[in-house]
Amino acid sequence: MENLYLTIVLAPLIGAIVAGFLGGRIGRRGAHSVTIAGVGLSALLSLWVLTAFIWGDLPVFNETIYNWMVSDGISFEVGFLVDKLTAVMMATVTFVSLMVHIYTIGYMAGDEHNWPHGALSGKNSYQRFFSYISLFTFSMLMLVMSNNFMQLFFGWEAVGLVSYLLIGFWSTRESAIFANLKAFLVNRVGDFGFILGIAAIAMYFGSMDYAEVFAMAPEHAEIQVALFGGVSLMTLICVLLFIGAMGKSAQVPLHVWLPDSMEGPTPISALIHAATMVTAGVFMVARMSPLYELSEAALSFVLIIGATTAFFMGLIGLVQNDIKRVVAYSTLSQLGYMVTALGASAYAAGIFHLMTHAFFKALLFLAAGSVIIAMHHKQDISHMGGLRKYMPITWITALLGSLALIGFPGFSGFFSKDAIIEAVGHSSLFGSGYATVLLTIGVFVTALYSFRMYFLVFHGKERMDEHTKHHLHETPWVVTVPLILLAIPSVFIGWYAIEPMLISDWFASGDWNPIMVAPEHDTLLPLREHWHGQVAFIQHGMTAWPFYLAMSGLGLAAFVWWLVFARNPRIDEQLQALGGPVTRLLQDKYGFDDFNQRVFAGGGRDLGRALWMNGDRALIDGAIVNGSARTVARMAQRVRHLQTGYLYHYAIAMIVGLVGLLTLFVTL
């Protein structure tokens, strides 16, 4: 099995290395063939692993592959832990990645037009892009398959690095460079917390190994740390780790980088900033459930942050006109749902939503990308409309994706989102009431912005210029096939997966249960007790608040941006004007960006400049370094004149030395 797992991890890496270093020699076809072959192999094997877990009886794999070093009794290893949780992640990651690889062939086909003429960085950019996304797949697999905190951190940083490289892929665009720097810096903040959390684990547990740490966790639960007047060790570790998750999974207030990351090419928005990397935080918290279960304070923190993100980020989606940004805010909001589920100890529901979301959000992004290709890389939805007629496949798949997103009964998103809302409703933690209300209203908001975008893009009159309109046509098969392949799980996966993932105790294999829930936190228990099959679940769902809210959101969107819009194309602007300060608040994204840029970025730069001018240039360079150098040079010039060349001067010097020593040391 070791070889199998190694192959899964290394195949994309080899693809990335070949495409990256030999890109110029093997050409475009060579680059995409080798990376797709690598990722395809790893996807096939991952699916096999998943099926072997589902229908077979594959044992949990938890072994060290390579011992890197041992320091102070803590060993740093490379190892894999493959259980059902990992298998779900592996299958999701590799499958979406494969779809994105194929799609990229179409999306990046004309990439040379995205670079200034003759730019060196534009050379072999196509091959480089494939190399990066393959490298990303490798990093993500290292992250999810890790059996220790060291490798987790490696994967965590590696996906961050590739994300940085890909957001700024079009490195000649100032906005792209701004965005990738921002993403990198914001993630630094999160990663600082993350590594402090890992350090705390190393310090108190003396081990980096998951299984060992989890086994020791209960006996450490009572430890208090003398910080901020005393907090429990578990709360400290969990909150610190979660700060890392907040960065990677873009939770308020570290969410600001995700909308900007849309500067990157759309395939990576789908792969990294929707389906996989941003869910790393969710996966990590679920993986650490044995730790989180020991701290209700940390769970409450997670719950409140998640719910806040879910609702307030969804609202911003209402006022965005850039097609990718609407989807980006929707991603933020959906990540908030997942995180809230984690806070309510419904880890399984969080992972379930992670999986369904990966499919339908990747689908929506790729559909948006398809629209962008057709629109000649214009992304403003107020200049679209009527695309339904020109791009039937994109239209249908986008509709399916949107229905899945809003949780239309029977679609995958319905199962996962309803499960989350239900679970949070059963939670008794501090903040669970707040979370329930926000998540429930959030369903309405989701439906509203999703279908606002849908109607503005695919229905109504064509509002683009004549030239673009003239060239409108469906995108090539490499683009549409991934859409179709993603649409299938977007619709059906919820139906099939809810029972194993949420109802039965599927994640556990033998005595190893990756998702540990304390009995008093088991918010999925009511769902399990009242489970009478999918149909009953749908019927029950259709009598509950979220369903009505979703339907009214959908209805309202249809009314405003379809019916009214047909007569009054300015309705969107008018509505926004009607909102007044609320609209402005949303358009300013609650002022997070301004605040960060002014206080942190500006303040940091001012501080740096002050230190540079006063500390470095004046004090260190000026006074200490150059000043002492000048003093030394001056002294040297003066002292050298002692050497006169006259013999009697030299003799006198010796006599002076003699007299000096005599007077100093001989006491009469």
Place this chain on the structure above:
Amino acid sequence: MPFDAAQLLPILPEITILVTASLVLLVDLYLDDQQKDLNHSLTLVGILIAIALTGAVGGGEARVFFDGNLVRDALSDLLKGSILVVSLLAFVYARPWLRDRGMLVGEFYVLGLFAVLGMLIMVSANSFLTLYLGLELQALTLYALVAFDRDSRKGAEAGMKYFVLGALGSGMLLYGISMIYGATGSIEFGPVAAAVAEQEISNKVLVFGIVFLVIGIGFKFGAVPFHMWVPDIYEGAPTPAVLILGSAPKIAAFALAIRMLVDGLESLHTDWQGMLVILAVLSMGLGNLVAIAQSNIKRMLAYSTISHVGFIFLGLLSGSQQGYASAMFYTIVYAVMSAGAFGILLILGRKGFDAERLEDLKGLNDRDSWYAAMMALIMFSMAGVPPTVGFMAKLLVLESVIRIDMVWLALVAVFFSIIGAFYYLRVVKFIYFDKPAEDAPALLTTGGVRFAMSVNGLALLVLGLFPAALLSLCQAAFA
């Protein structure tokens, strides 16, 4: 006591050098100008035999012979070996230079060999008298060697200055010895040490004598304020003479210090420690400071010597076995570095032209990248940059001062060695980052020189990476 021929055994290296010197003196008479290379070969063979004999008769228990005038111990074995090896390097480096100027005469080798003999005797001395005899033999030949280019006015002036100041230094040393003799009634180190340890003698007289001894040591090492001769002699003397003068005699001077201060007067450690502290601080400070202002590389190396002497004193003054061993390590390493540095200067010269200015090193890398690398290694080692041995040597002496709780002294040393790093690195900058002058002559080198220089330069690196072998020898000398 009847004469026992076995007593000659431990001084076989000295005898070999004496025989070689006499042989060269004789043979040279019968050589015409084309055959003078034979002097060189004879000298090398003699030194090689002496090295082999040093190894053969060395080892084992310390042994005093010749009525307590000479001694053979681990210290003398190692120091003799080092002196011989460094002298061998010096003779190899000097040959092309001498031949190029038609100065490949017997006198150079005779004088050089007698200087080596003097040094060996100093190392083997077990009494003040033997020590002084060896010292004078070495000093007199070196005076002559400095002035050995008879047509050079600068050389003659340097020789004159060296002689007068040397006489003054020797006089003070001799006066100090007489004080010690007067107080203790002995000139052998063992009885002197015993007498001093009994503490029945007036401390004042002893300390009075020690001041003069320290001045003698300071003069031989070239420590401030008894350093005045060093820059002028380095600049004025022919470079091969400086090469001989500036390398192995430091090892002999180390023997002088150890034999007198440690073998004879260790119980007065607290008294001479204070004197050495003053000399060390002054040497490190003045040496490093003034070296910066030099544009003549020989003068620069002269001041660099002065600053290194300060470091050697750090090890000596700590008064511990570990400190003596580190000072010895430093001295030997310094002698090797110094031989290499002057060797490079010899390579750069030509008849009628001596590489004396720093600018003459410009672009050495373009002229010969291997020699450039060796010179860079030597400079890095002198500056104390890891992983060269110079770093290790500095580290060891600093450690020995820190162990006796004189942290301030270590800080002073580090401070001045930072200043010192500047002028060494400036040489490296000239070698690698400047273009050579257009009229730069071809390098004056032979296969032998290249081989010796490679050994010399790489030794600095290898010893830096694996210092344990030499270091354990040094430590064994004081165990």
